[in-house]
Amino acid sequence: MEFLPPLLTLALVQVLAVVSPGQSFLVISKLALSAGRAAALSASIGMGLGSIVWATAAMVGLAVALKNDQWLYAALKFCGGGYLGYLAASHWRHAHDTSLGETRETGNVTLSRAFLQGFLTQLANPKVVIFFGSIFFAFIPPHAPTWVSLVCLIIVFFNETLWYSIVAFAFSIRKSQNFYYRAKTWMDRMMALILGAISLKLILDALRIAIGSFEG
Structure with a gap:
């Protein structure tokens, strides 16, 4: 039960980050409009797998550093809070934007080509890189067992693919x-308020950890 709250929070935050309209949203919506539902669904699976690549890289690269470094842990929490604050501001600022850009017929797009497009789009998405480089470990304690990391990967794939x-x-x-x-x-502004509240909590938690480490 110790890891249930952070896992649920991670799932919620990632959902809010995933649903924010951006490069990936644009690719899927355009494929659905121009190439059909099957191609868009294939690209969705590709995006889910692309997210697992970034999540795994984050866990492998940061787990050792975070294990005994409270300052780094606090810094990542602070960066994560800042990034969520940025997302909240972006949601609010662009709430009235409704343009998806130009949609045009792309001809017959094979499922494999659509899958590759989704996968590569996710690998090249700066938002995903930043998310798994800061937010991911802001919620999961560095002493978490292996099964928690596996659950995180399942959450990542499920959220991305489902959305x-x-x-x-x-x-x-x-x-x-x-x-x-x-x-x-109104959907974007509601998301902005939720992200803003979580952002503030993360920043306060980071300051508390940093102060505790300094005093210790």
Whole structure:
């Protein structure tokens, strides 16, 4: 039970980060509109696997450093809080933006090509790199057992694949697309408020850890 709260928090924060419209959202929505639902779903799976690559790299590269370095742990929490604050501000600032850019027919896109496009899009997405480089370990304690890391990878894959699959279904239906345009403003602002609250908590936690290490 010790690791349930941080895992649930990680899942929530990642969902909020994933659903923020960006490069990956644009790719899936365009594929759904121009190449069909199957191609967009294939790309969604590719994005899920691409996220696992970044999550695994983060765990392998940072686990040793975080184990005995409270200052680094506090710094990552602080950076994570700052990044969430940035996301919150971005959600709020662009709440009225409804443009998906130009959509155009792409011809017959094979499922393998769509999968590769999704996978490479995720690998090249700066938001994903920053997320797993700072937010990921802001929630999971450095002494967490191996099974917690495996659960994290499952959460990452599930959230990414499920959300972009939903986008694929939604943007292959014109009525759903129109609903998104109408509801986007209040949805984005609600996400901004939630992200802002979590951002503040992370920053305060980081300051507490840093002060405790300094006093110790």
